[in-house]
Amino acid sequence: MIKQQSFFEWTQDDLAELLQNWGEPAFRARQLWRNVYKGLLDNPEEMTDIPRELHGRLSEAFNFSTFEPQATTRSSDGSTEKVLFSLSSGHTVESVLMRYKQRRTACISTQVGCAMGCVFCATGQMGFVRNLTVGEIVEQVIYFARHLAKEDLRLTNIVIMGMGEPFHNYQATMRTIKRLNDPTGFKFGARRMTLSTIGIVPMIERFAHEGHQVNLAVSLHAATNELRNELIPINQRYPLEELIPACREYVQQTGRRITFEWALIHEVNDGLDQAQALVGLIQGLNCHVNLIPLNPVPRYTGHASSQEHVESFRDFLNTHKIPCTIRVRRGIDISAGCGQLATENETNPA
Ligand code: SAH
Ligand code: SF4
Numbered sequence: 001m002i003k004q005q006s007f008f009e010w011t012q013d014d015l016a017e018l019l020q021n022w023g024e025p026a027f028r029a030r031q032l033w034r035n036v037y038k039g040l041l042d043n044p045e046e047m048t049d050i051p052r053e054l055h056g057r058l059s060e061a062f063n064f065s066t067f068e069p070q071a072t073t074r075s076s077d078g079s080t081e082k083v084l085f086s087l088s089s090g091h092t093v094e095s096v097l098m099r100y101k102q103r104r105t106a107c108i109s110t111q112v113g114c115a116m117g118c119v120f121c122a123t124g125q126m127g128f129v130r131n132l133t134v135g136e137i138v139e140q141v142i143y144f145a146r147h148l149a150k151e152d153l154r155l156t157n158i159v160i161m162g163m164g165e166p167f168h169n170y171q172a173t174m175r176t177i178k179r180l181n182d183p184t185g186f187k188f189g190a191r192r193m194t195l196s197t198i199g200i201v202p203m204i205e206r207f208a209h210e211g212h213q214v215n216l217a218v219s220l221h222a223a224t225n226e227l228r229n230e231l232i233p234i235n236q237r238y239p240l241e242e243l244i245p246a247c248r249e250y251v252q253q254t255g256r257r258i259t260f261e262w263a264l265i266h267e268v269n270d271g272l273d274q275a276q277a278l279v280g281l282i283q284g285l286n287c288h289v290n291l292i293p294l295n296p297v298p299r300y301t302g303h304a305s306s307q308e309h310v311e312s313f314r315d316f317l318n319t320h321k322i323p324c325t326i327r328v329r330r331g332i333d334i335s336a337g338c339g340q341l342a343t344e345n346e347t348n349p350a
Contacts, residue, residue: 006088007036007062008135008142012184022057030184036064037185040146065146067139073334080331083143084343087112087136091129092343095140095162096336097147104148105157108140109341110173111164116198118219118232120263122297122335122342123163131169137176141186158188160195161217163341167203177214190214196261201238204246208253217259217290218247222269223277231269244281257286263339264305264313265294271309275316282322289317289324295337 010018016029028050035047042065044050044058070092071084081097096107114121115128140162145155158180160166166173173195180188190213197204198219207216222228228235235243251258260282264270278289291314293304305313310326317324331337 004061004063006066006135006139007064008066008139009133010062010135011179012182018061024054028054032058033185037142037182038187040142040149042146066135067143069143073336075331075334075336080334080336082331082334082336082341085140085143087132089130093132093136093140093163094336094341094343095144096331096341097144098330100330103156104144104153105159106141106144106155107159107162108137109162109164110137110160110166110169110176112343114164115168116165116232116234118198118221118339120221120231120265120294120297120300120302121339122299123339125297125299126342131172132164134172134175134179137172138179141180141188145186155188156192158193160193161338163343165198165200166195167197167200167207170203170206174210177212181212194259198232198234199238199243199246200234201242201246204243204250208250213256215256215259216250217261218243219263220260220278221263223274223281227269227274231265240281247282247287248285251286257288260287260289261292261338262289263292263294264310265302266305266309268302270305270313272312272316275313279317279320279322283320287322289322290327291324292327292338293329295329295332295340297340297342 012029012033015032016026019028020026031049035041035050041047044055066088067085069083070086073082079099083095085093085095087093091112093109093112095109098105098107109132111131112129113126114123116124118124141158148154160173177193180186181190194215194217196217196219222231225235225239228240247258291310293310294302296303314324314326329337
């Protein structure tokens with residue numbers, strides 16, 4: 001018997017070739033593609049435009065729903081759901097669905113763990129386990145899309161801000177974006193996708209030349225190398241004097257605004273000295289700063305800035321004409337907030 005493969009690991013071209021070998025007409029691949037990515041179906045028997053004779057063969061060859069949620073947790077206000085998925089390799093990964101007003105945002109992961117080791121991040125504390133494949137990244141989105149479809153709802157936004165550093169799994173992440181954007185399939189607008197990076201300089205340069213409309217966010221968190229080196233080890237390799245020009249180049253190349261993320265940590269990076277240094281770095285750049293009071297993680301002693309410090313940091317930026325927003329923390333009670341995703345190491349053997 002043929003071993004079932006995840007449908008989401010297949011490109012439409014590869015599928016067309018396979019189906020042609022099965023003696024199927026050329027349009028069959030596109031039809032199947034539409035059933036899965038538009039119709040969100042997971043069972044060939046429900047694909048009414050596919051001949052019945054083919055149903056069994058497709059079911060034998062492909063798995064259209066490989067993710068078994070091992071656990072789902074919902075925040076007390078009901079706005080946030082976190083799902084722990086078991087992967088076929090035995091590893092686990094987390095993804096989050098957030099509902100806020102008219103928005104339904106999927107926050108998806110690109111790696112199991114992360115090699116960047118940022119001290120305030122639970123994923124970083126896990127270390128790097130492995131990259132996710134295109135199919136595994138895409139299926140997180142399809143899972144939530146199917147989940148919402150049961151309520152006649154659709155996803156409105158996708159943020160690549162879950163576990164892992166997307167620019168450390170560059171190719172799979174770019175292929176995922178292309179797959180989700182595909183007009184013959186899921187057709188998700190690039191403008192409604194945002195990718196967050198810790199600041200891998202050569203990849204920011206590469207991303208600027210991809211020619212798509214996906215939003216870019218850079219996790220800055222500190223405006224001096226001295227402090228950024230302490231919080232974000234990769235800053236030693238890509239220091240601010242390389243990172244900021246790469247961000248400027250991105251804005252110039254794409255004509256798009258860039259977002260900077262700043263997790264405010266009490267008496268670490270929430271003082272006006274850092275705010276001042278930040279203004280110096282990014283003044284005149286078409287950007288937006290997101291301020292997020294630090295979410296608690298188990299093995300980091302820092303904690304969130306007080307409301308007063310958060311507001312004075314914001315006011316300082318505003319006075320200097322830097323647009324910024326204080327982000328409301330969501331899903332903290334279920335550890336679904338930024339930087340809180342981590343899965344037990346024993347289920348994630350390297
Ligand atoms: N690796 C990428 C994307 C995943 S992290 C990156 O770092 O950008 C998503 C966001 O959460 C990043 O801005 C990250 O720096 C931030 N983050 C990590 N730990 C956090 C914490 N404890 N509290 C608030 N934000 C955190
Ligand atoms: Fe990795 Fe981002 Fe966490 Fe840093 S903040 S360890 S880059 S996931």
